[in-house]
Amino acid sequence: MTVKEAPITYFEDNLIFDVNGDVRAGFKVPDDHIDYRSEDEQIQISDEWEDFYWNLKDEAHLLMVPRNLELTDHFDKLKGQVVEDLKSFGQEQLDRTLNYLKQPRDGQEGKYFHPDHQVKEKRETFTYDFYVLMKLKKTSAHLENFRDRLKFRFKDLKRQIDNLSGVSLPEIFEEELHNYRVQENMAYQRLRDLFGNCKRMSPDEIAYLIKQAFWRGIADPPQLMGYRIQAVPDERDGEPIRRPKKSDILRLTGGMQDDQHGRRLRVKQYVSGKKKGKGAYKVGYQCFLVLSHIPDDRPVPGTNWVNWLQSLPFPVALSKRVVPVHYRKALSRVRNKKKELGDQESHIHSAGGSVPRYLQDAIDGTEELEGDLVQDRFPLLETSVTICVYADTPEELERRISEVTDLYEDHVFQVDIPHGQQFQLFQEFLPGSPILVKDYMQSLDPTMLAGSFFGSTRSLGDRDGIFMGESDHLDVFCDFTRGPRDEELSQSPAVCFVGPPGQGKSMAADYIVANLVYLDIQVVVIDPKNDRGHWPDIFPEEFSRHIRVVTLTANKEDRGKLDPLTSSGKDGANTAKKILQTLANVPDGSYVATAISEAVEDTLEDETAPNMIQVLKRLRTHYEQQVKTDADTTQETREDFKQKLYTLEHHSQRGQGQLLFSDGSGESINLSNRLTILQIQDLDLPEEGQSEGGRLGVALMVALSDFARAFANQPSKKFKVVLYDEAWRMRKTREGRNALKELILTGRSKNSALFIVSQNAVHLKMADSQQEDGDEIQNNLGMRFIFRPGTGKEAERACDLLNIEPTDENIRSLQKLRAGEFFLYDWEGRVNKVSLPLKKMNPELFRILDTRPNQREALLRELEQKKQGKEPEMPEVEVVS
Structure with a gap:
């Protein structure tokens, strides 16, 4: 067994002290996506890292660390x-999803996995975090006179001797700590300037990164919250110091490590069971591979050699050590090497031989590098790159090593497995540790290192939330409440689903709704297609009793369901005025508009249960007692008022207009259910600028928008969602556009989200005039689900919505999407293709949400047969045993 001293002695905040007395400051850098980005955008990302390497003053340690999601x-x-x-419904849905996620990723297409069928194969779900640890310059106390500085150096020397001899615990002077913090802050500001949302590593993160190294190949380590290393305050010759306890670091290590194999490390840990007394020792296997040759003649971008690792279906870790060499020193090294190669060439010539190809290539490369250094004055970066591969069996470890090796050797990189140095490389992965293996350092220029695209990710979505599908070998989860809740994001929670009919946009939106409801999120769906009217009949009773379907028709029984005064009282006054003005086609400030306003206000003031029919009665009284009898009223005014009043009374008694006029006998829409579905069909909306026809449709849209607004604005700690299906209808009127804008812009403050379902990305461009760009909706969207566009033009607009360049390649990728596949733009603006395997994962829910007419008819026939007591003919479902 290998037992060696930990290379780290102490950490405080994000400062880490190693056994040599060196200090490193740790930072977490934000990830970025490069897939589907144009070459110019990739170059911009590369330039940021090149700037980082150009200005590196001392050693940097870059860590790519996988974070497993234990399903x-x-x-x-x-x-x-x-x-x-x-409980029963929600847990069953979650169990079905979990059971599917335990299946091998390359499971049989179209098979049905029974929820009780258990599979032993392990499926790993993971994302990557990226860290940069900057070595700080050794510092001493800032003492004013020579005598004090000399005295401090003597004490510092004495401290180092004591530390090396092991006669005392490590010591840290308080003034040193202050000076390191000053350097750390400068490094932090520099990283923030380059990469934006850079964070300081927390002590919990440092503790986790140390501990997880000893658990790789076994499991995620036990959670650590609030772990702190204790430092005992003391004095040395009158100066305040701290003495860290070595045991605090050792508690993070634990387990047993065995490197006797030579080319791999065996780790052993005791893993506690969920039940008392059910724990056991488990073994993991780790192997550390080094990139012993990194070709420096590859294009940038185009050789994303760190990002390649994310194409693997299993997690790996990467450590990159970078030590800058000033260009003058680098130039001296190159010239010495050139002289050495020249001597070899002369010796071969003098012996009458010919210069080998490898030697000539080395001479040519050295001369080229010398010229570049003289011209560009860039630093050389002494770099070592180590990849940690791990698994729970030696056989799986060997398979993974082979995949990593093939991945790099296919691109003419050389991969070695150092013999006898596995434990040192294991220690090098610990945050804050010194460089322990220098045999594989090689000189690279900043451009080549930047082109590796450290920090780029293929991960999508969130680490919490519901399962939304698979992106290659990665599982994608989405937390639809994180946008407004996360202080760092502070985004609008609005979401859009865009794509032509039949591609799965409505099914994806409805799948999300079904999950959100049992997670205690209240939802209102505005459904103009009657796609969801059968839900209370087909969903399990536990879920269906929470669904209220409100069908808005021209029938008498639906009278007054959209009456704003009945539903909202005084809060509905402005909506009532707008509806009446729209139906009567009267402008603001006109005589009739003023009369309408007064009638609404009087009704609200005088009636305990106000409604729109009472407003019409007041308008009729106003006409009979004032307009008709007042000698000062012109004939034109009388006729105009009479005509407008007749129009309003006509709508109040016939067709869909009855929905807006309650007489107090019916009930208004109750939005207290967990899920309310408002269905209104045959909504006739005019195009912009059209004055005749469609005014009733506009008025109904105003009323619907008011209901959605009232629902979203109600004070509640519960998160709320308004889903507008076929949202292109809203775009056709100014009132509809204003309603969408208001719901999006106020959603974050009102703890509510707007979900927009539409057929074309262009429908989200909602300008009220030619002077507006109409991007207010799009610019305030959070997540975006884009399904296969119908045409090239639609694909270009979809690229704009995804914030990617409309290149031929990106347009082809969008147009090659199959039904159920979509491009996801997540909270962080990352983009990739996702497939939602709902049919395999939960075939019963898939059938309920399937909006294809023939499938819905078959489902309704089965419902009818059940009601008649007949055994329905169920379609054959193949079960995987």
């Missing part, structure tokens, strides 16, 4: 969020 724990957490009265 069972994740779904247990979600189950804990399921509301009590939907």
Whole structure:
């Protein structure tokens, strides 16, 4: 067994002290996506890293660390969020999803996985975090006179001797710590200037990164919250110091490590069971591979050699050590090497031989590098790159090593597995550790290092939330409440689903709704196609009793359901005025508009249960007692008022207009259910500028918008969602556009989200005039789900919505999407293709949400047969045993 001293002695905040007395400051850098980005955008990202390397003053340690999502724990957490009265339904849905996610990724297409069928194969779900640790310059106390500085150096020398001899604990002078903090802050500001949302590593992160190294290949280590290393305050010759306890670091290590194999490391840990006494020792295997040759003649961008690792279906870790060499020193090295190669060439010539090809290539490369250094004056970067591969069996480890090796050797990189140095490389992965293996350092220029695209990711979505599909070998989860809740994001929670009919946009939106409801999120769906009217009949009773379907028709029984005064009282006054003015086609400030306003206000003031029919009665009284009898009223005014009043009374008694006029006998729409579906069909909306016809449609749209606004604005700690299906209808009127804009812009403050479902990305461009760009909706969208566009023009607009360049390649990628596949733009602006395997994962839910007419008819026939007591003919479902 290998037992060696930990290379780290102490950490405080994000400062880490190693056994040599060196200090490194740790930072977490934001990830970025490069897939589907144009070459210019990739160059811009590369330039930021090149700037970082150009200005590197001392050693930097770059770490790419996988973070596993333990699926069972994740779904247990979600189950804990399921509301009590939907426990059975919610947990069954989650169990089905979890069971699917336990299947091998290359499972059979179209198979049905029974929820009780358990599979032993392990499926790993993970993302990557990126860290930069900057070595700080050794500092001493800032003492004013020579005598004090000499005295401090003597004490510092004495401290180092004591530390090396092991006679005392490590010591840290308080003034040194202050000076390191000054350097750390400068490094932090520099990184923020380059990469934006850079964060200081927290002590919990440092503790986790240390501990997880000893658990790779076994499991995620036990959670650490609030872990701190204790430092005992003391004095040395009158100066305040701290003495860290070595045991605090050792507690983070633990387990046993065995490197006797030579080319791999065996780690062993005791893993506690969920039940008392059910724990056991488990073994993991780690191997550390080094990139012993990195070709420096590859294009940038185009050789994204760190990003390549994310194409692997299993997690790996990467450590990159970079030590800058000033260009003058680098030039001296190159010239010495050139002289050495020249001597070899002369010796061969003098012996009458010919210069080998490898030697000539080395001479040519050295001369080229010398010329570049003289001209560009760039630093050389002594670099070592180590990849940690790990697994729970030696056989799986060998398979993974082979995949990593093939990945790089296919691109003419050389990969070695150092013999006898596995434990040192293991230690090098610990944050804040010194460089322990220098045999594989090689000189690279800043451009080549920047072109590796450290920090780029293929991950999507969130580490919490519901399962939304698969992106290659990565599982994607989405937390639809994080946008407004996360202080760093502070984004609008609005979401859009865009694509032509039949590509799965409505199914994806409805799948999300079904999940959100049992997670205690209240939802209102405005459904103009009657796609969801059968839900209360087909969903399990536990879920269906929380669904209220409100069908808005021209029938008498639906009278007054959209009456704004009945539903909202005084809060509905402006809506009532707008509806009446729209139906009567009267402008603001006119005589009739003033009379309407007074009638609404009087009704609200005098009636305990106000409604729109009472407003019409007041308008009729106003006409009979004032307009008709007042000698000062012109004939034209009388006729105009009479005509407008007749129009309003006509709408109040016939067709869909009855929806807006309650007489007090019916009930208004109750939005207290967990899920309310408002269905209104045959909504006739005019095009912009059209004055005749469609005014009733506009008035109904105003009323619907008012209901959505009132629902979203109601004070509640619960998150709320308004889903507008076929949102292009809203775009056709100024009132509809204003309603969407208001719901999007106020959603974050009102703890509510607007979900927009539309057929074309161009429908989200909503300008009220030619002077506006119409991008207000798009610019305030959070997540975006884009399904296969119908035409090239639509694909170009979809690229704009995804914030990617409309290149031929990106347009082809969009047009090659299949039904159920989509491009996801997540909270961080990352983009990639996702497939939602709902049919395999949950075939019953897939059938319920399937909006294809023939499938819906078959489902309704089965419902009818059940009502008649007949055994329905169920379609054959293949079960995988």
